[in-house]
Amino acid sequence: MATSTNGAPSMFSKSNYTWMLIGAVVIALGMFLMSGGKSADPNVFNRDAVYSTTRITVAPIIIFIGLAIEIYAIFKRSSPEKK
Template sequence: MITKKKQAIPNPLFGKENFTWMLVGLVVMSIGFFLMAGGKSADPTKFNDNEIYSFTRITLSPFLIITGFVIEIFAIMKKPKDSMDAKNS
């Protein structure tokens, strides 16, 4: 009698939830980089301290970028839910 061996289905490295978290991290980092980018000055011969050293560019943008990196690390390290265990339970 020939018996068929059940082939093990390899689990993907990342699940749907991991990719969702990665996308959220990329969006947060993109917002941070966008806020940090400089705008075009109306008069290029004048240096506007308030525009360059504003709260948004000096504090908020780096915070968002670092938060985005932390979200990315979380998304990579998070263990995906095992779909086979959920079906068997």
């Protein structure tokens, strides 16, 4: 188990933090894909831009994948360190 700066054992290893960072990037990508749909004219509603397949289907799936990666990162056991 990794130790923190004060000598107490740390809950997460470098591998856990790497997986957490990957999960956060995947979630951010999903949020980016979900954003947009702004119309140049506020009086015009563009149904195709707001309800596109990317925003309604793909982006939420990517966000859920990112959340699954985060759960994996939290529950992943650290391999014992070699001294």
